[in-house]
Amino acid sequence: MSSADRERFWQQQIGDWQASGLSGIAYCKQHSLTYHRFVYWRKKLTDSGHYPNETSTVTGFARVAPVSGVAATDGLTVSLPGGVSITGLHAGNIELLGAVLRQL
Incomplete structure (x- = not known):
């Protein structure tokens, strides 16, 4: 498989994962993908601008921030x-x- 084929494959996988609503680990298990490769390609494709709306990695933690105007x-x-x-x-x-x- 050429590097262009690999990139297309992972673009498809990352797009399908985003549409699935599954966690990365669950998606990889369901599709028999290696999770660390999935994370590598997700980061690589996000950093290269393929997925501009993908701004952060899902970690399982919630963001906590103070709400202004609440005592x-x-x-x-x-x-x-x-x-x-x-x-x-x-x-x-x-x-x-x-x-x-x-x-x-």
Whole structure:
């Protein structure tokens, strides 16, 4: 397989993975791909401008940032993708967050 063929193959795989909604590891297992090669090509193709909307690697961690205009006494606010926010969480009702997230 030529290097151009390899690049086309991985462009297709990365595009299919993005559309799949799966984690990288799950996609690789499902398609019998070697995960470290997948990560290499994802980074290579992202850095070369093939996937300009791909700005960060999915790590399994959530980004945490302070929300302006919210007082510290208002409790914890969790913002989910799609604009959903859960506000007013505190030590007395934090179990509620776990129950809500398990339902998503």
